[in-house]
Ligand SMILES: Cc1cc2nc3c(=O)[nH]c(=O)nc-3n(C[C@H](O)[C@H](O)[C@H](O)COP(=O)(O)OP(=O)(O)OC[C@H]3O[C@@H](n4cnc5c(N)ncnc54)[C@H](O)[C@@H]3O)c2cc1C
């Protein structure tokens with residue numbers, strides 16, 4: 001493993017650094033849990049790592065509440081997501097996904113930005129953020145920010161829409177529709193063993209329910225089932241307006257089949273495509289039970 | 290490049306190659322071989338150290354990012370008078386050490402949980418609590434593999450540390 005390093009101290013320096021590396025080969029490093037694994041296997045020649053770990057800007061590593069959104073900086077670690085009380089109360093699905101990512105030691109350093117930008121089909125934080133219908137704040141080397149919906153951020157296996165002069169600055173999660181809404185929100189991860197496992201399939205759900213038991217908003221996302229994490233739009237539409245406690249067996253199956261229609265899993269070392277679909281069908285149904 | 294950090298309570302200055310991992314720096318340059326190399330991939334936890342009181346895998350951590358931080362390795366856990374830390378005492382008392390390869394990582398990760406619950410009165414992911422229960426201890430130690438003990442005695446040892454504080 002041989003590379004050069006640049007450690008900008010703030011965002012202005014970071015943007016300058018990115019500009020000066022425009023025609024050279026570089027990678028960002030945040031918590032390094034994906035990057036070092038990759039570089040230990042193979043490091044391209046003349047690589048420079050632009051180190052995000054020493055940036056002092058709080059905006060990049062804090063969770064902030066605005067009237068419409070909760071903004072989470074890209075440098076927030078999984079362990080911060082586990083312990084933040086706003087995340088715990090407003091978005092249990094994200095807390096659970098973070099709590100089940102890798103191990104204590106990895107959660108201390110693994111960042112939201114790193115999880116998003118690795119763009120693994122089984123990225124746990126991606127799956128939760130997608131169920132929460134987050135949008136991505138992308139910054140370029142002129143310090144300009146633009147927003148992209150999370151579904152458009154992922155364009156293929158381990159591919160994001162980021163251009164070479166751009167980085168992920170934060171994600172914005174819209175607040176729940178009503179303060180009084182009850183949440184049915186959680187993250188289900190099925191692996192071949194309980195801990196430290198890349199998932200065979202995963203499912204993130206975030207349902208908002210009003211006082212009468214009616215579902216007023218729904219977000220469902222699935223991981224490890226397609227080239228990217230997928231938002232199960234038609235399954236969400238199916239739920240909105242229905243009563244959470246009134247689903248017949250047939251409706252539960254109809255819902256599960258809708259979720260399944262977004263899956264195009266592969267057979268690999270962890271599981272066959274057939275098994276992944278069976279599991280996904282069953283855990284989807286389970287969300288309504 | 291030059292980095293400055295606090296290692297086991299002492300200010301330390303090192304000249305390193307930028308791609309050096311913290312694990313390599315500790316074992317090969319500083320001769321602190323209590324930190325064990327297992328998988329080099331973040332799976333086994335044998336290389337666990339404390340950075341500002343939090344447990345981290347030193348095999349996936351760039352040494353240069355320790356600049357300005359406080360590092361504690363197993364060599365630095367003993368008390369100033371040379372006595373063992375209470376986590377170490379409990380591991381011995383409960384027969385939780387066999388070959389010992391996983392032990393420094395286990396001890397430091399249990400220590401990290403103790404620091405976390407003492408400082409924040411919280412067990413991460415389980416709300417407000419002064420001490421973790423057995424299942425929460427198991428969950429916390431997920432990233433530490435042991436090929437010898439079967440874990441029961443290690444978890445017993447950790448549980449005893451927390452029960453003592455009650
Ligand atoms: C043992 C082990 C177990 C794991 N288990 C899980 C698991 O259960 N679930 C899971 O989802 N993942 C898991 N992972 C993968 C990894 O830990 C996560 O994806 C983590 O969130 C990556 O974050 P990082 O900060 O370490 O990223 P880094 O390694 O620093 O970066 C990852 C990639 O993102 C880019 N990048 C980082 N930040 C930005 C940014 N702000 N803008 C643009 N690009 C950026 C980097 O250039 C790099 O390509 C595991 C990894 C290991 C080693």
Ligand code: FES
Nearest residue numbers: 327328329334348
């Ligand atoms: S050597 Fe670091 S986790 Fe195994």
Ligand code: FES
Nearest residue numbers: 388391435436437
């Ligand atoms: S005592 Fe041998 S690996 Fe744990």
